Each structure stands twice: as C-alpha cells, then as structure tokens.
Amino acid sequence: QVQLQESGPGLVKPSETLSLTCIVSGGSIYTNYWSWIRQPPGKGLEWIGYIYYSGSANYNPSLKSRVSISVDTSKNQFSLRLSSVTGADTAVYYCARYEAPRHDAFDIWGQGTMVTVSS
Amino acid sequence: QSVLTQPPSASGTPGQRVTISCSGSSSNIGNNYIYWYQQLPGTAPKLLIYKTNQRPSGVPDRFSGSESGTSASLAISGLRSEDEADYYCSAWDDGLSGWVFGGGTKLTVL
Numbered sequence: 001q002v003q004l005q006e007s008g009p010g011l012v013k014p015s016e017t018l019s020l021t022c023i024v025s026g027g028s029i030y031t032n033y034w035s036w037i038r039q040p041p042g043k044g045l046e047w048i049g050y051i052y053y054s055g056s057a058n059y060n061p062s063l064k065s066r067v068s069i070s071v072d073t074s075k076n077q078f079s080l081r082l083s084s085v086t087g088a089d090t091a092v093y094y095c096a097r098y099e100a101p102r103h104d105a106f107d108i109w110g111q112g113t114m115v116t117v118s119s
Numbered sequence: 120q121s122v123l124t125q126p127p128s129a130s131g132t133p134g135q136r137v138t139i140s141c142s143g144s145s146s147n148i149g150n151n152y153i154y155w156y157q158q159l160p161g162t163a164p165k166l167l168i169y170k171t172n173q174r175p176s177g178v179p180d181r182f183s184g185s186e187s188g189t190s191a192s193l194a195i196s197g198l199r200s201e202d203e204a205d206y207y208c209s210a211w212d213d214g215l216s217g218w219v220f221g222g223g224t225k226l227t228v229l
Contacts, residue, residue: 044121045156045164045207047218060217094163104170105154109163 002027004095004110012089012117018082022095022110029053029071033098034078035106036069038091046091050098051078085117122147123208123221130227131198139224141191141208147219149189151211155182158205158223167206168193195226203228 008020022034035050049059051069059067063082071078082089092114096106124142131137141153155168166175168184171191183194191210195202208221 044222045209045220047220058217061215103166103173103175104152105166106156106164107166107169107175109165112163 002097002108004097004108006093006095006110006113008093008113008115010114010116012085012115013119014086014117015084018080018085018089018115018117020080020093020095020113020115021077022079023075023077024097025076029073029076029078032100034069034071035096035098036080037094037096037106037109038089039094039112040088040091048080048082048093087117089115090117091115121222122212122215122219123210125206125208125221125224127222128225128227130229131195132229133198133200135198136194136196137198137226138195139193139206139208139226141193141221143189143191143210143219145189146214147189147210147212148186148191150213153184153186153191154209155184155193156207156209158207160204164207198228200228202226 003025005023012018030053033050036048049069051057057069066083068081092112094112095110097108099107152170156164157167158164171186172184181196185192205223207223212219
C-alpha cells in the first residue's frame with residue numbers, strides 16, 4: 001500500500017523559500033504523477049502542481065513564477081520549492097499521488113504538514 | 120474566489136438524502152470529468168468519486184455523482200453521522216491548464 005509522508009520546516013520567514021519533501025513508501029515513484037496541494041487555514045484546496053518521474057512538471061499558472069517541483073528517483077521522493085513567500089502562503093501542504101489512467105485523480109494523500117510564514 | 124462554486128454548507132438528518140452542488144463552466148465541468156473529495160475533521164482529503172460517477176473501492180454506494188451541463192452534484196443517501204465532513208468538487212480546467220477545486224461544502228448531520 002503506497003503511503004506518502006511530508007517533511008520540512010514548519011516556519012518560514014517572509015520573502016524566503018519554502019522547501020518540502022514527500023517520501024513515497026510502499027510503491028514505486030516510477031509510475032503516476034506526484035503532486036502538491038495546499039489548504040490555507042479554514043479555506044479550500046489549491047492545486048500547486050505535479051511532476052512525473054521523468055521530471056516533466058505542470059504548475060498552477062497563478063504560482064508558476066515561484067514554484068519548482070523536483071523528483072529524486074534514487075530516494076523515492078519528490079520536493080516542492082516555493083520562493084518569495086508571504087503570509088498568503090501559510091497553509092497545510094499535502095503531497096498526493098495523481099493516479100492514471102484508472103482514476104485520473106488524486107487518490108492517495110499524505111497527512112499534510114502545516115507551514116506558517118512569519119517573521 | 121474558487122473557480123468552481125459550491126454552497127458553503129448543507130445539512131440533513133440521519134437516514135435522509137442530501138445533495139451538494141458544484142457549478143462551473145464549459146472549460147471545466149462542461150468538458151471534463153468531475154471529482155469529489157471528502158475531508159473529515161483534522162484529516163487529509165479522501166477521493167470519494169472519480170470520473171464524475173465512479174466510486175473507488177471501499178466507498179459505499181450511498182455516495183453517487185452526476186453531472187448536467189456545467190454543473191455537478193454529489194448525492195449522499197441514508198445519511199450517517201460519520202458523513203459529517205467537508206466535501207470538495209474538482210475538475211481539470213482547459214483554460215487555466217490546471218486542476219481547480221470548489222470552495223468546499225461543510226455537511227452537518229443534525
């Protein structure tokens with residue numbers, strides 16, 4: 001059974017870069033797309049982007065200028081970098097598997113990690 | 120402001136049937152599959168409905184999805200207390216070239 005686990009700093013200063021990693025266990029990273037989705041406190045979900053094991057990535061246009069998602073197949077993990085953060089980037093960040101072609105959906109999620117942007 | 124529009128709240132009594140709506144446009148719901156996610160309090164979202172009306176294994180058949188034009192609906196029959204959660208609709212948006220979500224509907228079981 002595939003499981004995902006996010007890790008990274010819980011506090012980031014304004015204007016700095018947020019960095020998170022998601023470890024994929026119980027399955028191979030060589031299939032499906034691997035995603036980041038966030039949820040500000042008390043608000044809805046926002047798709048950040050996803051990446052294939054080959055390195056091909058697709059980002060939310062509203063975040064594209066600040067986002068980078070990378071994959072490390074040797075460690076079975078993928079990472080998120082979000083630059084020039086502000087308080088609006090405070091959120092729970094989830095990593096998720098985008099499974100295709102059966103579901104074509106985000107079918108497995110990590111537990112989420114809270115990131116606060118504050119000085 | 121979310122691209123997909125959902126009512127902020129819905130409610131029902133145990134055993135009742137409730138529906139949650141999701142309104143979009145021709146660039147998302149009108150031309151692509153719809154997905155529904157259930158988020159229980161303090162937990163990560165869970166895939167509830169995929170490709171508009173399909174249930175992943177383990178999801179009870181009390182949950183069903185449908186679509187008409189640029190709107191979609193999630194129906195829950197035989198409402199149970201454990202259904203109390205936030206529900207989100209989602210779809211691919213051709214214009215934005217990305218996944219969009221509704222703002223979520225908080226379902227209360229009275």
